[in-house]
Amino acid sequence: MDTSTINSKNIAYPPGGILLWIIIFLELFTFGAALVAMVLYSKDEPEIFHQSKLLLNTTFGAINTIFLLTSGFFMAKSVENFKENKIEKATFFLKLTMVGGVLFLLLKSVEYYFKLQAGLTIGYNTFFSFYWMLTLFHVIHVVVGLVILLFNYVGFKRKSTLNLEDFEASAAFWHMCDLIWLLLFPVIYLLF
Amino acid sequence: MRKNLLLIVWLVLIMLTICTALVSNSTLVTTVAVTFILVLAAIKFILVANYFMEMKKAHSFWKFSIIFYLIIVMGTLLFILK
Numbered sequence: 001m002d003t004s005t006i007n008s009k010n011i012a013y014p015p016g017g018i019l020l021w022i023i024i025f026l027e028l029f030t031f032g033a034a035l036v037a038m039v040l041y042s043k044d045e046p047e048i049f050h051q052s053k054l055l056l057n058t059t060f061g062a063i064n065t066i067f068l069l070t071s072g073f074f075m076a077k078s079v080e081n082f083k084e085n086k087i088e089k090a091t092f093f094l095k096l097t098m099v100g101g102v103l104f105l106l107l108k109s110v111e112y113y114f115k116l117q118a119g120l121t122i123g124y125n126t127f128f129s130f131y132w133m134l135t136l137f138h139v140i141h142v143v144v145g146l147v148i149l150l151f152n153y154v155g156f157k158r159k160s161t162l163n164l165e166d167f168e169a170s171a172a173f174w175h176m177c178d179l180i181w182l183l184l185f186p187v188i189y190l191l192f
Numbered sequence: 193m194r195k196n197l198l199l200i201v202w203l204v205l206i207m208l209t210i211c212t213a214l215v216s217n218s219t220l221v222t223t224v225a226v227t228f229i230l231v232l233a234a235i236k237f238i239l240v241a242n243y244f245m246e247m248k249k250a251h252s253f254w255k256f257s258i259i260f261y262l263i264i265v266m267g268t269l270l271f272i273l274k
Contacts, residue, residue, distance in 0.1 A: 011251040021254065025261065032265040039272045062213040066206060069240070073202040076244040080198065168246075175245045179237055186233045187269070190216035191226055 016172025017165055024176045027141070031134070031180050035187045038130040042192055045126060049192040052127035055120060060111045061189040064104050065181065071100025072178040075149075079171045083164065091156045094149060097174065101146045108139055131188055138180050145174045201243040208232050226273055234262050 014021045042049040078093035115121075115128075122132040148170045155162040212232045215225055241258050242248040248255070 009249065009251055011253050014250045014254045015246040025257065028261055028265075032261070036265070036268050036272070039269055043272065058213065058216060062209060065209045069202065069205045069209065069236075072240060072244045073198060073205075076198050076246075079246075172245055175240060178240050178244070182233055182237050182240065183265070186212060186216075186229045190212065190229050191273070 016169045020169045020172050024172065024179075027176060028179065028183075031138075031183060034130070034134055035183060038127075038134070038187065039191070041126050041130070046192075048125055049127045052120075052125060052131075053189070053192040055118070056131070056189050057111060057114070058189050060107055061185050064107050065185050067100050067104040067107065068178050068181050071097050071104070072175055074100060075171050075174050079168060082167055087156060087159075091153065094153050094156065098146060098149050098153065101142055101149070101174075101177075104142060105139065105146075108135070127192070134184055134188065138177070138184060141180065142177050145177050148173055198243060201239050205236055205239055208236050223274060227270060230266050230269060234266050237262060 012018055016024075074093045074096040078090045078097060081087075081090040081093060120128050122129055152162065152167060152170050212229055215228055215232075218225060238258065242255075247258060
């Protein structure tokens with residue numbers, strides 16, 4: 001494994017690589033634009049948005065935020081240990097990172113189950129159209145992130161040629177899921 | 193110090209999340225509460241980017257881009273909501 005460091009001060013080498021950061025900004029602007037659109041629509045139907053928001057479980061949202069932030073913390077610890085060539089510890093923290101992601105998905109599934117049971121589907125009203133589209137799109141990112149982390153984990157276990165840039169790129173993608181959720185949670189669950 | 197720094201950042205993030213939940217549980221969704229919730233979200237965003245994603249060590253262009261993004265998105269949201 002190549003754990004040599006990269007000079008991140010160079011504009012062309014942000015942690016995770018320039019291509020991934022272009023993707024991260026594209027994703028952030030896409031979600032940002034969708035949230036702005038949601039808030040704009042809420043101006044036309046303020047009562048519907050307020051009543052719909054009350055149908056969401058804020059506690060689930062807050063716990064999921066804690067799951068993702070904790071998972072992000074373990075990811076950062078994993079990268080830190082990888083840089084110090086402590087592969088055993090990096091693997092351990094990577095495993096904890098994935099557990100955090102799985103817990104997020106499990107709680108999200110429970111939340112979706114209750115919504116579907118209550119008939120609050122994507123076509124219920126404008127608020128729930130945004131709720132389903134934005135949160136499901138985010139869930140897809142979390143699933144893709146977990147698959148990427150799983151590949152890294154298998155790479156660690158097989159002691160294959162995993163370099164720091166690849167691992168940092170995987171970590172940056174995972175943290176991007178945190179960043180997106182940090183925008184979605186307050187706007188969807190708390191604002192209206 | 194570096195090891196403790198990540199832990200401290202994580203603890204701050206958890207505390208800010210709890211603060212956000214407490215503020216939102218207050219029955220009055222005032223402009224002040226909305227602004228407070230969005231500012232806390234922006235702080236959490238910057239903490240994750242700077243410390244977990246190590247953007248603190250990156251070139252100023254990337255740090256500025258993150259701040260620029262937050263100003264655009266949060267500013268637009270606050271402008272519409274006011």
